[in-house]
Structures are given as structure tokens and as C-alpha cells.
Amino acid sequence: KQEVTQIPAALSVPEGENLVLNCSFTDSAIYNLQWFRQDPGKGLTSLLLIQSSQREQTSGRLNASLDKSSGRSTLYIAASQPGDSATYLCAVERSAGTYKYIFGTGTRLKVLA
């Protein structure tokens, strides 16, 4: 059974700090892994998608890596800003068994000015 875990559940950092969010999954049978951002009371916004054959993806100050063999992904945020405050979720798209996306429960990030 695929399980997705995100640690820590919450994180508070001063503005300007570089930070890493972690996502781990138990089954390597995935098509891809996706990182999302969610602001309070809103839907999820896709940040980065890494296909299972890729090692990393970059967009602006964000860099996501994927190590499928160890079941881990990291989201690196450079030079954090108060506007980065949100909940970050990762999700894997299963390639075996019942088709679905499996979500982690998220990391709630607060960047202090």
C-alpha cells in the first residue's frame, strides 16, 4: 500500500533563509511526483512535477528532487519570503494497482518578516 509522509508538519523560519521540505513514499511504482502549494481556504496550485525518470525540476527559487529508489523527494526553497507562507503538499501518481494520486498531509510553512 502506498503511503506518503511529509516531515515536518509545520515549520517557521526567518525571511531569507533557504529551506528544505521532505516527502517520502513507500512504493516506487509511480509515474511522477508533484509538489503543490495551498493557501488557507483555497485550492491547490501545482508547483513542480517530476517524472519518475527524472532526478530534479527547477522553477525560479524552487527546486524539487526525486530519488525513486529510496522513496524520497525534497522541495528546496531559496531565499524564503513571507509570501511563501502556505501549506506545501506532495503527491505521487501510482503506476501499479488502483489508479490514484496519493497525497501527503502537508508541511505548513510560515516565513517571518
Next chain:
Amino acid sequence: DVKVTQSSRYLVKRTGEKVFLECVQDMDHENMFWYRQDPGLGLRLIYFSYDVKMKEKGDIPEGYSVSREKKERFSLILESASTNQTSMYLCASSLPRGAGKLFFGSGTQLSVL
């Protein structure tokens, strides 16, 4: 820009009412999904559809039904709303499995009184 539109941002209904939540996507995506999101429980899949008139049960289909008569529209129906269906409902769409990103609507916060 890609768009998934949910018909209502906030909805208040009475116990026993029939409730319709509508979702429209403009990306010609095959897959469409309905999730509910509750504090501490994360995102849970209610139903998904991989083609017109096709549907699959997710993890928590009880008390819900869905309709997909056109490719761009996926409706979630609460046959007889109950207070435990008070939640944030999120619609999403994607290309066929393995092909790409999952896109979300902005969500409907449903309160059943």
C-alpha cells in the same frame, strides 16, 4: 492559462437537501476527480472519472454520486446532505494516467446545517 472552475466558493445547505457541486475544466482533460479535505485527514478521493459517462469509486464514495455527461464537466451530488458532509470540496483534472500534472479548482466550502 489552464482552468478548473468550481461553481460556488461557499455553500450553506440544510440537512436532507440534495446538493449539486459543479466543476468545469477547459483543458480537454480525460480525467476528473472529486476530493474532500478535512483538517487532520488530508485529501480523500470521493470519485473520479476517466472518460465521459465513466466513473470509479474512490476511498469515501458513500453518500455521494457523480455525473459526467460532457468531457469538460464533472458534477458531485450529495443525495441527502448530512452534517458530516460539511467540508472543503476540491475538483481536479488531468491528462490520462502518467501524462502530466493534476490541476485543481479553487474549492467549495460546504456547510450543512
